[in-house]
Amino acid sequence: YGIIRISPMLNPISMKLYYPFILLAMWGIIMTSSICLRQTDLKSLIAYSSVSHMGLVIAAALIQTPWSLAGSMTLMIAHGLTSSVLFCLANTNYERMHSRTMLLARGLQLILPLMTTWWLLANLMNMALPPTINLAGELLIIVSMFNWSTTTIIMTGAGTLLTALYSLHVFLTTQRNKLSTNTSNIHPSQTREHLLMMLHLLPMLLLLMKPGLIMGPFT
Numbered sequence: 001y002g003i004i005r006i007s008p009m010l011n012p013i014s015m016k017l018y019y020p021f022i023l024l025a026m027w028g029i030i031m032t033s034s035i036c037l038r039q040t041d042l043k044s045l046i047a048y049s050s051v052s053h054m055g056l057v058i059a060a061a062l063i064q065t066p067w068s069l070a071g072s073m074t075l076m077i078a079h080g081l082t083s084s085v086l087f088c089l090a091n092t093n094y095e096r097m098h099s100r101t102m103l104l105a106r107g108l109q110l111i112l113p114l115m116t117t118w119w120l121l122a123n124l125m126n127m128a129l130p131p132t133i134n135l136a137g138e139l140l141i142i143v144s145m146f147n148w149s150t151t152t153i154i155m156t157g158a159g160t161l162l163t164a165l166y167s168l169h170v171f172l173t174t175q176r177n178k179l180s181t182n183t184s185n186i187h188p189s190q191t192r193e194h195l196l197m198m199l200h201l202l203p204m205l206l207l208l209m210k211p212g213l214i215m216g217p218f219t
Helices: 001-012 015-038 042-063 067-099 113-126 133-148 152-176 191-207
Strands: none
Touching: 001 067, 015 042, 015 113, 015 152, 042 067, 042 133, 042 152, 042 191, 067 113, 067 133, 067 191, 113 152, 113 191, 133 191
């Protein structure tokens, strides 16, 4: 948000100075997404996922076109809610399994089937599947980056593919594997936990009705 506010003040002398930072942000998307595929700690994976998405936001904010600025605002808010719900879900796992390692906290679909539904929805939103507001933000950014330079589609495409891979990896590892041996005395999910997940995901669904609320004055 600071970049969006400050960058117009530095124009037009600063545009050429942005090129290394845009390249660094694009490369950071691929690198942090690749790190996510190697993570075993669930909370570290979610944190690196946020860094990857913010690389996309920074690159879009620096090229300063109306679509890129609208996309960066949208993705910032959408991913803020998405990463928050993923951290909440990771904490519900930790409270029951007392481990953040995905291989030790696996197969939870058999014990907590309703929480698996929340995991699925959160991961689909992290992957920016339609009709989520994340998709609107990422599409605006990718299209504006492509209009700015056609070669950026390679890096944004690779980042999108890696995001889908690690999101599916998280879901399948934590929910669909064989049940871990240290799963004795696991208490069921509570109403407050489901309410918390709903309060994260409901605003994202409502924003689909009027996305202009979070796109700022750029559209």
